[in-house]
Amino acid sequence: MQRKKQIVVKATVIMVLTLMIAVPAMAADKVLMMATTTSTDNTGLLDYLAPHFTKATGIELKWTSVGTGKALKMGENCDVDVLLVHAPPAEKVFVEKGFGVNRREIMYNDFVIIGPESDPAGIKGKNVVDALGAVRARGAVFASRGDNSGTHKKELSLWKATGAAVPEKESWYVQTGQGMLATINIAAERNGYTMTDRGTYIKYADTMKGNPPLKVLVEQDDILLNQYSVLAINPQRCTKAKFDLATAFSDWMAGAEAQGLIRDFKLLGKPLFVPNAK
Numbered sequence: 001m002q003r004k005k006q007i008v009v010k011a012t013v014i015m016v017l018t019l020m021i022a023v024p025a026m027a028a029d030k031v032l033m034m035a036t037t038t039s040t041d042n043t044g045l046l047d048y049l050a051p052h053f054t055k056a057t058g059i060e061l062k063w064t065s066v067g068t069g070k071a072l073k074m075g076e077n078c079d080v081d082v083l084l085v086h087a088p089p090a091e092k093v094f095v096e097k098g099f100g101v102n103r104r105e106i107m108y109n110d111f112v113i114i115g116p117e118s119d120p121a122g123i124k125g126k127n128v129v130d131a132l133g134a135v136r137a138r139g140a141v142f143a144s145r146g147d148n149s150g151t152h153k154k155e156l157s158l159w160k161a162t163g164a165a166v167p168e169k170e171s172w173y174v175q176t177g178q179g180m181l182a183t184i185n186i187a188a189e190r191n192g193y194t195m196t197d198r199g200t201y202i203k204y205a206d207t208m209k210g211n212p213p214l215k216v217l218v219e220q221d222d223i224l225l226n227q228y229s230v231l232a233i234n235p236q237r238c239t240k241a242k243f244d245l246a247t248a249f250s251d252w253m254a255g256a257e258a259q260g261l262i263r264d265f266k267l268l269g270k271p272l273f274v275p276n277a278k
Helices: 002-028 038-040 045-057 067-075 090-097 130-136 148-163 180-187 196-208 244-255 256-264
Strands: 029-036 060-065 084-086 101-115 143-145 173-175 193-197 214-218 225-233
Touching: 029 067, 029 244, 038 045, 038 060, 038 180, 038 196, 045 060, 045 244, 045 256, 067 084, 067 090, 067 148, 084 090, 084 244, 090 101, 090 148, 090 225, 101 130, 101 180, 101 196, 101 244, 101 256, 130 148, 130 214, 148 193, 180 193, 180 196, 180 214, 180 244, 193 196, 225 244, 244 256
Parallel strands: 029 060, 029 084, 143 173, 143 193
Antiparallel strands: 084 225, 101 193, 101 214, 101 225
16 A cells, blocks of 8 residues: 555656646747847837737747847847848848748838937938938038948948948948947937937937937938838748747738737837738
8 A cells, every 4th residue: 555655656746747847848839039120129019019929829929139130140040930120132132042931021110310400411301312412521420330230231222322432431420330229329429310210219209208319300201111021930941940930920910910009009199110011
């Protein structure tokens, strides 16, 4: 009888230990690792969306916020399962090389050029090409992220559109190597200009209680569209990538619930992003 009790106790202990090991393993299987751009993080959008995603799917979303260039590299290195980024030309190359699959457009906002209200280079109301030309001609301070992010990639393409050499070591051209909010603050300290996505600008204005030192001076040019997309990491390249969870995230982001949440995400009464999933 005593021996039977010992066997039952041992069996119970083994079962409990097995469950203790299995439960965390099962939980880990429901964790989706994402690399994303700083704007989706800095604005608070992901903090707002993540609990809704978890409630709808049972999947926990964890993310690393970096520039799009670094996010794509994390995808190439199989460090994440899914990307949420905003550099369409680079994303399409990423897919063509076989690193990503199922690129899906989710939302957009636009880029704006901001600067001091005094506008020393006189760019207010100009189109983008003329505005950047005026900044160059006046030698006005322009703060660039200089970090290969989606915003930086876009900025470089706009300098190229002016027909002149892309600035690099000019004294007025400041490459911060930092994120968008930090770059905005550096531009403000130097009484200079920078380019940002509108969502991050609204977040910046909100932190300044609606009266930021840098104002929107150039906007609503077709070339300033800023498209965001979700890309799943190719499971044939990265065998440990959780393609099923990435697909669930992509489907949810394109679905009615998430698109409505994105539409309703506002600061200072202004939308930071516009949903446009097809």
